[in-house]
Amino acid sequence: MRCPYCGNDDTQVKDSRPTEDSGAIRRRRVCNACGGRFTTFERVQLRDLTVVKKTGRKVPFDREKLTRSVNTALRKRSVDPERVERMISGIVRQLESLGDVEITSDQIGEYVMVGLKGLDHVAFVRFASVYKNFAGPDDFRDFLATLDADAGEPLPEDD
Numbered sequence: 001m002r003c004p005y006c007g008n009d010d011t012q013v014k015d016s017r018p019t020e021d022s023g024a025i026r027r028r029r030v031c032n033a034c035g036g037r038f039t040t041f042e043r044v045q046l047r048d049l050t051v052v053k054k055t056g057r058k059v060p061f062d063r064e065k066l067t068r069s070v071n072t073a074l075r076k077r078s079v080d081p082e083r084v085e086r087m088i089s090g091i092v093r094q095l096e097s098l099g100d101v102e103i104t105s106d107q108i109g110e111y112v113m114v115g116l117k118g119l120d121h122v123a124f125v126r127f128a129s130v131y132k133n134f135a136g137p138d139d140f141r142d143f144l145a146t147l148d149a150d151a152g153e154p155l156p157e158d159d
Helices: 063-073 081-096 106-117 121-131 137-151
Strands: 011-018 023-033 037-043 049-050 057-060 100-105
Touching: 023 081, 037 049, 049 106, 063 106, 063 121, 100 106, 106 121, 121 137
Parallel strands: 049 100
Antiparallel strands: 011 023, 023 037, 049 057
16 A cells, blocks of 8 residues: 555555444554555445546546545534545445446435435535535525425524
């Protein structure tokens, strides 16, 4: 495993243990060159997925890109990293179990929306603003109104 700090290929596993949902192995590693410590996750990959973009272009599914998108939405939010990892693993398992090797970017977006809604409401709205391409404040207000209607709660009035 390559060190994320110095790029050295010679790293050593210091500790291995299953994740909470036993869907992956969490490994603590140390770089033999720079001494940097980092964590990796090893998990089963059922099949190679291909993402069909809105333009029709096809690209290989990239779990790291999904993780970056979720972490961007969660930036500066205090959410347990283990819960985030479980959510991402759950999304990947759902995508793999669809039975099709080609999935649309919209399918991925919908799964992320559902996951973030149960994880953190602010991150959910942040992700939705990009995913649904909000153009201005009215888009936020309309989106929040539909959320409040779903929850049965009125939107707070402006002062």
